[in-house]
Amino acid sequence: xxxxxxxxxxxxxxxxxxxxxxxxxxxxxxxxxxxxxxxxxxxxxxxxxxxxxxxxxxxxxxxxxxxxxxxxxxxxxxxxxxxxxxxxxxxxxxxxxxxxxxxxxxxxxxxxxxxxxxxxxxxxxxxxxxxxxxxxxxxxxxxxxxxxxxxxxxxxxxxxxxxxxxxxxxxxxxxxxxxxxxxxxxxxxxxxxxxxxxxxxxxxxxxxxxxxxx
Numbered sequence: 001x002x003x004x005x006x007x008x009x010x011x012x013x014x015x016x017x018x019x020x021x022x023x024x025x026x027x028x029x030x031x032x033x034x035x036x037x038x039x040x041x042x043x044x045x046x047x048x049x050x051x052x053x054x055x056x057x058x059x060x061x062x063x064x065x066x067x068x069x070x071x072x073x074x075x076x077x078x079x080x081x082x083x084x085x086x087x088x089x090x091x092x093x094x095x096x097x098x099x100x101x102x103x104x105x106x107x108x109x110x111x112x113x114x115x116x117x118x119x120x121x122x123x124x125x126x127x128x129x130x131x132x133x134x135x136x137x138x139x140x141x142x143x144x145x146x147x148x149x150x151x152x153x154x155x156x157x158x159x160x161x162x163x164x165x166x167x168x169x170x171x172x173x174x175x176x177x178x179x180x181x182x183x184x185x186x187x188x189x190x191x192x193x194x195x196x197x198x199x200x201x202x203x204x205x206x207x208x209x210x211x212x213x214x
Contacts, residue, residue: 005142005149005193006054006117040095044159047150050111052088053100054146055081055166057114058139060106065125065132073136073176080173084166091162133181138192140174143167144202145194168210171202178203 040048059081066074085101092099100110107122109115121139125132147167151160178189191199 005145006057006114006139037094038156040097040156041154043153044156045095045097047153048088048091048095048097048159049100051146051150051163051166052085052092053109053111053114054143055084055088056101056104057109057118058143059085061118061121061125061135061139063106064122065136068126069129069132071129071133071180073173073180074132077136077173077176080169084169087162087166091159094158130181130184133177133184134192136177137174137181137189140170140177141191141193141199143170144174165211168208171205172208172210174199175203175207 059078062074062078062081065071066078089099089101091097104110107118109118121135125135144167147163147170151163151167154160174189181187181189189199189203190196
């Protein structure tokens with residue numbers, strides 16, 4: 001999975017970063033599409049496992065930032081990321097794929113590259129409120145990209161439905177961090193891994209209802 005955004009982000013985060021959040025739905029995840037069981041390809045299995053741990057990566061960072069900073073998005077988005085983790089776990093169980101996050105404590109990852117990146121981003125985010133919000137935006141941009149990659153790798157309706165709903169949630173999370181950055185600095189959000197045009201197109205759209213809440 002060397003094309004993964006988070007896995008290739010370690011070099012990017014070595015560079016300096018560029019540049020009241022409304023309540024948003026972070027409730028129960030929509031029920032997955034009911035589909036007959038067809039064994040996953042190796043690529044589909046790898047995608048499911050990676051996205052499960054990537055959602056944990058997001059949740060764990062936001063939990064730590066919520067403890068450090070009194071900023072609205074962190075706790076709310078962490079709760080939403082738990083829903084995303086749960087959605088991925090249901091898929092792993094359905095398709096009999098081992099859970100890479102099983103037994104992992106907050107901040108612990110089976111993927112060594114994710115572990116190293118977590119440490120880097122956590123340290124950056126604990127250095128200041130603005131940096132933590134930028135880390136949140138960076139992670140959500142990466143999630144959106146990685147979910148698009150995963151969706152392109154499968155034609156299974158249930159996988160595509162879950163990935164689509166997770167991406168919808170990540171767009172809302174990006175909007176939350178961008179609005180909080182504007183409230184704190186008065187400045188517009190600057191894209192960090194996606195193109196500025198793609199990020200601006202997301203931010204220009206209103207809050208989305210994703211499944212039954214995401």
